[in-house]
Amino acid sequence: MKYTELKSSISEGASNIYLLEGDDAYFRMKGEEQIKNAFLEMPELNYTAFDGESLKGSNLSSLVSAVKNCPFMAEKRIVKVSEFYPTEAEYENHLKSLFEDFPSSSVLIIVNTGAKKGVDLKRKKAVTFVDCNRADTDTVAKWAYITLRRAGVNTSTACCESIAEYCLCNMARVSVEVQKLIDYKKEGTLTQEEVNDLVFKDADYRIYELTNAVASKNFTKFCEVADELQKKAGDEIFLLNGLFNYFKNLLTILLSRDSDAELSKLLKMKEYGVKRSREQAERIGRARLENLVNYVYSSISDVKCGRITPQSALQTVQNSIFFDIG
Numbered sequence: 001m002k003y004t005e006l007k008s009s010i011s012e013g014a015s016n017i018y019l020l021e022g023d024d025a026y027f028r029m030k031g032e033e034q035i036k037n038a039f040l041e042m043p044e045l046n047y048t049a050f051d052g053e054s055l056k057g058s059n060l061s062s063l064v065s066a067v068k069n070c071p072f073m074a075e076k077r078i079v080k081v082s083e084f085y086p087t088e089a090e091y092e093n094h095l096k097s098l099f100e101d102f103p104s105s106s107v108l109i110i111v112n113t114g115a116k117k118g119v120d121l122k123r124k125k126a127v128t129f130v131d132c133n134r135a136d137t138d139t140v141a142k143w144a145y146i147t148l149r150r151a152g153v154n155t156s157t158a159c160c161e162s163i164a165e166y167c168l169c170n171m172a173r174v175s176v177e178v179q180k181l182i183d184y185k186k187e188g189t190l191t192q193e194e195v196n197d198l199v200f201k202d203a204d205y206r207i208y209e210l211t212n213a214v215a216s217k218n219f220t221k222f223c224e225v226a227d228e229l230q231k232k233a234g235d236e237i238f239l240l241n242g243l244f245n246y247f248k249n250l251l252t253i254l255l256s257r258d259s260d261a262e263l264s265k266l267l268k269m270k271e272y273g274v275k276r277s278r279e280q281a282e283r284i285g286r287a288r289l290e291n292l293v294n295y296v297y298s299s300i301s302d303v304k305c306g307r308i309t310p311q312s313a314l315q316t317v318q319n320s321i322f323f324d325i326g
Contacts, residue, residue, distance in 0.1 A: 002131050003027040004139065010038045014076060015128035016102040019121050021112040022132030026171035028111050031130055032080065039107055041074035048077075052084030052112075060086070060094040067098060067106045080109040085118030099126045136270075140164035140171065144178050148190065151182040155190035162192065166201045173202065203229065207242035214246070215280045219322050226314070236310035237303060240317060244296040251289045254281035295320050 001009060003022075009015070020031045040047055048066045055063055063081060071077035086095060102108075110121065114133075122129035135143075141160035148155050163181075167173040177199045181190060184198060201209075206229050213222035226239055249267055253274060256263055260278070264271040281289060299313040308316075 001129070003031055003135070006031055006034055006130050009128070010034060014039050014107050016104075016106075017099065017108045017110065017124075017127045018130060019110045019112065019127050020130045020132050021110075021114050021122065022134070023113060024132050024134045024171050026175055027130075027132035027135075028113075029172075031132060032109055032111055035107065035109055036078060039076045040078045041076070042072065043078075045072040046074050046077045048079050050079070050081040050084075052081050052110075055081065055084065055086070057090065058094075060090060064094065064098050067108055068103055069106075071105055075105070077106045078109065079106060080111065082111045083116070084110050084112060084121075085116040086121075088119045091119040099124055102126055134169045135171070137161055137164045137169060140167075140169045140174055143171075144174060147178050148182065152187045153182055153185045153190050154188070155195075156192070159190055159192050159195045162195050163199055166195075166199045166205055168202045168205055170202070203238075207239075207246070210239070210242065211246040214243070214321055215283075217322065222318070222322070226318075236314040237300065239314060240296060240300050240303075240310075243317065243321075244293070244300060247289055247292045247296060250277055250281040250284065251286070251293055253278050254286060254289065292321065 003024075014035075018031075018035055020028050022028065036043070036047075050063055050066070063079070066079045067077075069077060091099075110127075121127050138161075141157065141164045144160040144163050145155065145157065148160070163174060163177055167177060181195070181198060185194070206225055210222060210225045210229065213219075213225060229239055230236065249269070252267065253263055258266070260271050260274040263269070263274045267274065269277070284292075296317055299308070299317050302308040303310050303313045
């Protein structure tokens with residue numbers, strides 16, 4: 001299920017095992033809080049937490065024992081384990097019998113970023129999988145809109161979409177920025193100008209704006225974003241690396257025979273982003289993209305070797321992109 005469905009699921013009763021997995025720390029944290037708030041009584045007696053890194057081989061017996069312990073004067077005992085990626089062999093030898101005959105008096109919460117590989121826990125029958133990956137823009141914007149309205153601040157859908165986009169749909173950041181807007185506005189109507197001025201734009205979002213300026217051949221916008229990024233988010237090498245990855249991805253998409261869905265997984269992009277990138281790549285053309293990838297890469301190498309300053313490298317890359325000089 002999606003994170004947004006967890007509240008409804010909890011209202012119907014506790015599952016035996018929850019796997020909260022995904023790259024959004026806010027969803028993982030809030031999901032854990034929801035489960036604890038619903039089912040945990042006297043946490044000092046009925047709650048145990050483990051670090052998954054320490055649960056290897058025979059050490060898994062400590063997790064099994066904790067789950068099988070009876071709760072003290074409560075209906076449920078909750079056991080949490082973080083970053084837990086048991087191997088297939090560890091699951092078969094130590095966990096299978098527990099998962100298939102799970103005590104009704106316990107709830108196991110597994111909180112993973114998904115950074116490592118192991119047995120596919122979400123496919124196990126006893127496991128309730130909660131997708132904690134970043135939500136799409138519409139979902140995040142809706143959350144921002146509802147949260148602002150509940151606090152007495154009116155705003156438009158477009159403003160909420162901007163908040164989501166500026167934060168790259170990272171709910172940990174969105175929640176902070178929305179609270180900041182509530183504290184600033186207190187009541188009334190929040191404008192687009194206020195959102196633009198007050199919400200800090202993620203460095204990766206600014207790189208997105210920078211590359212969009214390249215695609216649209218908007219030299220003025222490119223210079224504005226590049227100047228702001230250098231002041232707030234990094235130096236010239238940061239910008240050059242962003243441009244290199246952008247052109248490299250365009251070339252990969254242009255040359256690949258994979259579908260947009262397959263490429264979105266490979267490049268860790270939204271499927272719609274792959275489609276837009278393919279259109280941009282086709283407009284630029286293979287020969288020009290190959291030249292740009294090689295030119296930006298050689299400029300970065302020249303900086304690292306001391307043959308050119310970072311400032312000069314960015315200037316020459318900029319000239320090559322917009323004026324075909326270099």
